[in-house]
Amino acid sequence: MDAGSITFPRRQTRQIHVGDVAVGGGAPISIQSMTTTKTADVDGTLQQIYALAAAGCDIVRCTCNELEAAEGLARIVPRSPLPIIADIHHQYRMALAAMEAGVHGLRLNPGNIRKPEHIKAVATEARDRGLPIRIGVNGGSLDPALYDKYGGRVTPEAMVESAMQELAYFDEVGFHDVKISVKASNVPLMVEAYRQLADATDHPLHLGVTEAGPPPAGLVKATAGIATLLAEGIGDTIRYSLTADPVEEARAGRQLLEALGLRERKNIDLIACPSCGRAEVDVIKVANDAMAAFGDREIPLQVAVMGCVVNGPGEARDADLGIAAGRQRGHLFVKGQNVAVVPEADMVEALVEWAEFIVENGTDAALARVDTEKARREAERDRADLLDDKGADANRSEQRVEIIRGLRS
Structure with missing residues (x-):
């Protein structure tokens, strides 16, 4: 048999959507990671999200452990290039606040939100x-009642029962858009728990070895669990839980899926902001035009298309190359440094030309051929004009923040 025709069978599951990312039901296996910044640090969190997007991440999770974090989410969501999942622990009201902030999904731990009325x-x-x-x-955070029921230890049966109890509460209120994970730091325990869960339900499954630790041991440990299950057709979305920069998690996930033939390799990894109230161009059109222009060129770069110069170069600073619109002009940046200004109509052509130059000559040569200080001044001028024109809150994020603050009472 031709090696290129060998594929792993996929378990048939229901399909849900996290933002515009399909999970389950035959959709490509998605890659997830989690920000390590304080969610209230909006700019820092967005920079990390853009770096994750550039590394191949599809969905990102942010903690929502306090109202300040929910307020941060209200400001982050409209500027994020990836769907945002709010991570909720202990306080069910934080889930309500996160939804008000506009997140695309939630993660609940049955081990620490246990009151049925709160769950429902x-x-x-x-x-x-x-x-x-x-x-x-x-x-590591199993409901104490289940821990006791199974002899004071964590077992695959206990983890699956925890998931099914939570699912029963959801069923009572007619809620079915669910994916499930049963993570453990012990690989054989994690593998067996997912096998049992796959037999018990047809909901999509999120795979991971929790607390895998730092690379390289953490990479080996996580790969052992995740790859074993993927090879059995189990799993619809994955996360490497490493003690490392989350960008390493995203890269590891992509490399694993490519190695297993479960995701296609891309010549270019193009990321784009989702557009917002400050966007100066039709971001979707520019991104599509750029993809068409790059075509089948063998250019293994991460390229960003950003809607405005106010936040674009900073948020996508880890991309190899990008362009941000501002006042009918395109501001090109390389690794976050402004390098050139081109007419809006020439943005895509300039992206391709710069990408080809970087592939042939390298990033340092690209930066050396221009006056980066002049390009930075031009970008700052357009940035200031945009802020004067559209204000600092073009996305109306502060209105959501006020609603979230009202939840205090």
């Missing part, structure tokens, strides 16, 4: 908003 309140609100929830069972 969150599920009901998610149902009404059309948002998915991940039931995130963790071997």
Whole structure:
């Protein structure tokens, strides 16, 4: 048999959507990671999200452990290039605040939100908003009652029962947009728990070895668990939980899926902001035009298309190359440094030309051939004009923040 025709069978599951990313139901296996910044640090979190997008991440999770974090999410969501999942622990009201902030999904841990009325309140609100929830069972935070039931130890049966209990609460309120994980730091325990869960439900499954540790041992440990299950057709979305920069998690996930033939390799990794109130161009059109212009060129770069010069170069500073619109001009940047200004109509052509130059000559040569200080001054001038014209809150994020603050009472 031709090696190129060998594929792993995929378990048939229901399909849900996290933002515009399909999960399950035959969709490509998605790659997830989690920000390590304080969510209230909006700019720092967005920079990390853009770096994750450039590294191949499809979905990103941010903690929502306090109202300040929910306020941060209200400002982050409209500027994020990736769907945002809010990570909720202990306080069910944080789930309500996160949904008000506009997130694309939630992760709930049955081990630390245990009151049925709280669980069902969150599920009901998610149902009404059309948002998915991940039931995130963790071997290290199992419900004490289940821990005791199974002899004072974590077992695959205990983890699966935890997930199914939570699922039953969701069923009571008619909520079904669910994916499930049963993570553990012990690889054989994690593998067996997912095997049992796959037999018990047809909901999509999120794979991971929790607390895998730092590379290289953490990479080996996570790969052992995730790859074993993927080879058996189990798993619809994955995360490497490493003690490292989350960008390493995204890269590891992409490399694993490519190695298993479960995701196609790309010549170019083009990321784009989702557009917002400050965008100066039709970002979708420019991104599509750029993809068409790059075509089948063998250019293994990460390229960003940003809607405005106010935040673009900073948020996508880890991309190899990018362009941000501002006042009918395109501001080119390389690794976050402004390098040139071109007419808006020439943005795509300039992207391709610079990409080809970088591939042939390298980033240092690209930066050396221009006056970066002059390009920076031009970008700052357009940035200031945009802020004067559209204000600092073109996305109306502060209105959501005020609603979230009202939840204090």
